Amino acid sequence: MLKGHQSWLFENKPSIISTATVVGPFEGQGPLAEDFDIIHGDLYLGQDSWEKAEKAYMEEAAKMAIQHAGLTEGQIQFYLGGDLMNQIISSSFTARTLTIPFLGMFGACSTSMESLALSAFIVNGGGANYVLSGTCSHNASVEKQFRYPTEYGSQKPPTAQYTVTGAGAAILAPDGEGPYVTSATIGRVIDMGIKDPFNMGAAMAPAAVDTIEAHFRDLQISPGYYDLIVTGDLSKVGYLIACDLFHKHNIPMQQTTYSDCGMLIYNYDQQNVQSGASGCGCSAVVTYGHLLNRMRRGELNRILVVATGALLSPLSFQQKESIPCIAHAVSIEKSK
Amino acid sequence: MLKGHQSWLFENKPSIISTATVVGPFEGQGPLAEDFDIIHGDLYLGQDSWEKAEKAYMEEAAKMAIQHAGLTEGQIQFYLGGDLMNQIISSSFTARTLTIPFLGMFGACSTSMESLALSAFIVNGGGANYVLSGTCSHNASVEKQFRYPTEYGSQKPPTAQYTVTGAGAAILAPDGEGPYVTSATIGRVIDMGIKDPFNMGAAMAPAAVDTIEAHFRDLQISPGYYDLIVTGDLSKVGYLIACDLFHKHNIPMQQTTYSDCGMLIYNYDQQNVQSGASGCGCSAVVTYGHLLNRMRRGELNRILVVATGALLSPLSFQQKESIPCIAHAVSIEKSK
Numbered sequence: 001m002l003k004g005h006q007s008w009l010f011e012n013k014p015s016i017i018s019t020a021t022v023v024g025p026f027e028g029q030g031p032l033a034e035d036f037d038i039i040h041g042d043l044y045l046g047q048d049s050w051e052k053a054e055k056a057y058m059e060e061a062a063k064m065a066i067q068h069a070g071l072t073e074g075q076i077q078f079y080l081g082g083d084l085m086n087q088i089i090s091s092s093f094t095a096r097t098l099t100i101p102f103l104g105m106f107g108a109c110s111t112s113m114e115s116l117a118l119s120a121f122i123v124n125g126g127g128a129n130y131v132l133s134g135t136c137s138h139n140a141s142v143e144k145q146f147r148y149p150t151e152y153g154s155q156k157p158p159t160a161q162y163t164v165t166g167a168g169a170a171i172l173a174p175d176g177e178g179p180y181v182t183s184a185t186i187g188r189v190i191d192m193g194i195k196d197p198f199n200m201g202a203a204m205a206p207a208a209v210d211t212i213e214a215h216f217r218d219l220q221i222s223p224g225y226y227d228l229i230v231t232g233d234l235s236k237v238g239y240l241i242a243c244d245l246f247h248k249h250n251i252p253m254q255q256t257t258y259s260d261c262g263m264l265i266y267n268y269d270q271q272n273v274q275s276g277a278s279g280c281g282c283s284a285v286v287t288y289g290h291l292l293n294r295m296r297r298g299e300l301n302r303i304l305v306v307a308t309g310a311l312l313s314p315l316s317f318q319q320k321e322s323i324p325c326i327a328h329a330v331s332i333e334k335s336k
Numbered sequence: 337m338l339k340g341h342q343s344w345l346f347e348n349k350p351s352i353i354s355t356a357t358v359v360g361p362f363e364g365q366g367p368l369a370e371d372f373d374i375i376h377g378d379l380y381l382g383q384d385s386w387e388k389a390e391k392a393y394m395e396e397a398a399k400m401a402i403q404h405a406g407l408t409e410g411q412i413q414f415y416l417g418g419d420l421m422n423q424i425i426s427s428s429f430t431a432r433t434l435t436i437p438f439l440g441m442f443g444a445c446s447t448s449m450e451s452l453a454l455s456a457f458i459v460n461g462g463g464a465n466y467v468l469s470g471t472c473s474h475n476a477s478v479e480k481q482f483r484y485p486t487e488y489g490s491q492k493p494p495t496a497q498y499t500v501t502g503a504g505a506a507i508l509a510p511d512g513e514g515p516y517v518t519s520a521t522i523g524r525v526i527d528m529g530i531k532d533p534f535n536m537g538a539a540m541a542p543a544a545v546d547t548i549e550a551h552f553r554d555l556q557i558s559p560g561y562y563d564l565i566v567t568g569d570l571s572k573v574g575y576l577i578a579c580d581l582f583h584k585h586n587i588p589m590q591q592t593t594y595s596d597c598g599m600l601i602y603n604y605d606q607q608n609v610q611s612g613a614s615g616c617g618c619s620a621v622v623t624y625g626h627l628l629n630r631m632r633r634g635e636l637n638r639i640l641v642v643a644t645g646a647l648l649s650p651l652s653f654q655q656k657e658s659i660p661c662i663a664h665a666v667s668i669e670k671s672k
Contacts (some may be wrong), residue, residue: 001462004439006413008463048656077342078522085649086422088442092647096660101522103343103450104442104647106424114439118454125338125461127344186414186437187426201606210514311428311440319385324432 004218015176168284201238235276351512505622537574568597571612587622
C-alpha cells in the first residue's frame with residue numbers, strides 16, 4: 001500500500017459511488033452552477049447564525065450523498081470530515097445529526113482531500129463497506145472568525161481570496177462503477193515565511209508543489225499521466241507562483257492540463273473575488289461537482305486533486321508566526 | 337478488518353515500538369510522576385506565550401518518541417495528531433518543525449485515541465513503516481481559549497475539570513516487541529442535551545458508554561477480556577455516571593477493572609482539580625506513560641483505552657447549543 005515515502009497506492013481501487021454538492025447564491029452565479037446539486041438563494045439557510053447555516057449546508061450535502069447512493073445513515077460505517085470553524089463544529093454537529101461514527105479531520109482547506117485520502121485508505125483496506133467523506137465552508141462564518149464580519153464591509157487587497165459557501169460530500173465503497181480513488185500523497189508542512197493572511201495563495205503554493213513533486217516521485221509517474229491536475233485553492237496569485245516553481249524544479253507541468261479549484265468556481269469578470277476562491281468547501285464542491293461530472297461525461301479520465309491548506313489561526317497570526325501550509329493529493333480515475 | 341459495524345480488528349497487530357511523555361510542574365506533583373519521561377518546572381518552557389509553550393511540549397514529546405525508537409524524522413512516514421487549540425496550531429506547528437507528512441485530527445480530548453486508531457489502521461494495512469501518533473494540551477492555553485485566562489483566577493464549580501499540561505507520543509511499526517494495538521472502535525456523536533461546559537464529564541459519559549457497548553458487541557467480547565478499561569477523561573462526576581449507565585445497560589463492568597485517566601493523574605487530596613483532569617494530553621500521557629509502564633512491568637496484559645471528547649466550541653456554547661460528545665476506544669495488548 002505504501003508507495004515511496006509518503007504515498008499510498010490503492011490496489012483495490014475504492015469507488016466513489018455517489019456525491020452531493022450544495023452551494024450558496026454567489027456560487028450559483030459562477031460558471032460551474034450547472035454542476036451543483038443544489039444552489040440555495042439563502043446564505044442563512046433558515047438558521048439564526050452563520051455557523052449554524054454552515055452546518056446546515058454540510059448536513060444537506062451529507063444526507064443527499066447518502067440518498068444518491070441509495071443508502072441510509074445506518075449503513076455508513078464512518079464519516080470523515082472537517083471544516084475551518086474552531087473545533088470543527090460544522091462537521092461535529094453534522095456528525096451528531098447523522099449519528100454515523102465520526103473521525104474529525106483538520107487540515108484547513110486541504111481537509112477535503114485529507115478526508116478523501118483516509119476514507120479511501122479505510123475502504124481499500126477492508127475497514128468499511130461505506131464511508132462518507134465531506135467538507136464545508138461558509139463565506140460569512142469564515143470571514144467573521146478569521147478576518148472581520150462581512151457586515152463591516154471591510155476592504156481587501158487583490159491577493160485575498162473569497163471563501164466559498166458550500167459543502168461537498170462523497171460516499172466511497174469497495175465496489176462500484178467508479179470513478180475510482182487510485183492513490184494519494186500526504187503532504188508535509190511547508191512554511192516559506194509568509195505572514196500575510198491576505199495572501200494565502202503565495203503561502204500555500206510551495207506546499208502544493210512539494211506534494212505534487214512527491215506524488216510523481218513516489219508513484220514514478222510524470223504530469224502527463226493525468227488529463228488534469230488541479231490544486232485547490234491557490235487562486236490566481238498562488239497559481240502563477242506554483243507555475244514558476246514547477247519550472248524551477250524541472251517538473252514538466254503543462255499549463256493546459258494544470259488548473260486550480262480557486263480559479264474555476266467564480267467568474268472573475270463579474271464577481272469581485274480578488275485572487276479567487278478558497279475554503280474547505282471550494283475543492284470539495286469543485287471536485288465532487290464539476291470535475292466528477294466532467295469524468296462522467298468522458299472529458300477526463302484521470303485527475304489529480306491537490307487540496308491546499310493554510311494552517312494558521314488568528315492567534316498564531318497575532319503572535320507574529322508565519323503561515324505553515326500543507327497539501328494532500330488524491331488521484332481519481334474513471335476506469336479500474 | 338471491519339468487525340461489526342464500527343470497529344476494526346488489526347490482524348497484523350501493529351507494535352508500539354516507543355513512547356514519550358512530557359508534562360508540566362503540576363502533573364509532576366501527582367501520583368504518576370515516575371511514569372513520565374520529562375517533568376518540566378516551567379509552564380512556559382522558555383516561550384513567550386502559552387500556545388507556543390504547548391507546541392514546545394508536543395515537539396519535545398514527538399522528538400523523544402522518535403529518538404527512543406532509534407529513528408530519525410526522515411524515517412517516519414506520517415504524523416497523526418491534534419490538540420484543543422483553534423485550528424490545532426500546536427500540532428500543525430509541530431508538524432512544521434518535524435517535516436513529517438502530517439494528518440491533522442480533531443476529536444477534542446478523544447483525539448489521542450482517534451490518532452492512535454487511525455495510525456494503527458495505516459500500519460496494519462501496510463500504509464507505513466513508521467507512524468508517529470501524538471496529542472497535547474496546556475492548562476493555561478486551554479483555559480484562556482475555552483474559559484478565562486488563568487491569570488484572572490476565576491473560580492470553578494466542583495464538576496469542572498483541570499486541563500493537563502503535557503504531551504504524549506508513540507511510534508507504531510508493523511513489527512516490534514509490543515505492546516500491540518489489536519483493535520479499535522470509532523465512536524458516534526452522542527448529545528444528551530447537557531449545556532454546561534463546567535460539567536463535561538456528565539456530558540461525555542454517555543458517549544463513552546455507547547462506544548464501550550459497541551466495542552463489546554462488535555468484537556463479541558465482554559469486559560472481562562480486559563485487565564483494565566480506562567475512559568479518559570470523565571473524571572469523578574462522569575465516572576460515576578458511566579458506572580450507572582453500565583448498570584442500566586446490563587454491561588457487566590467491574591469497578592475494580594474500570595478506571596478513568598482523568599482520575600489517575602492528580603492527587604485529589606493535595607491538588608485542587610475539582611472533578612479531575614482533562615485535555616488531549618491527559619489520556620495521552622496516562623496511556624503512553626503510566627499504563628504502558630504497567631504493561632511493561634507485567635501488571636497488565638490487555639487494556640482498553642476509551643478517550644472521550646467534548647466537541648463544543650466557545651461559540652457553540654454562546655449560541656446555546658448543547659455539547660456533542662464522542663469517544664474512541666483502542667485496545668492494547670502485551671502479547672500477539
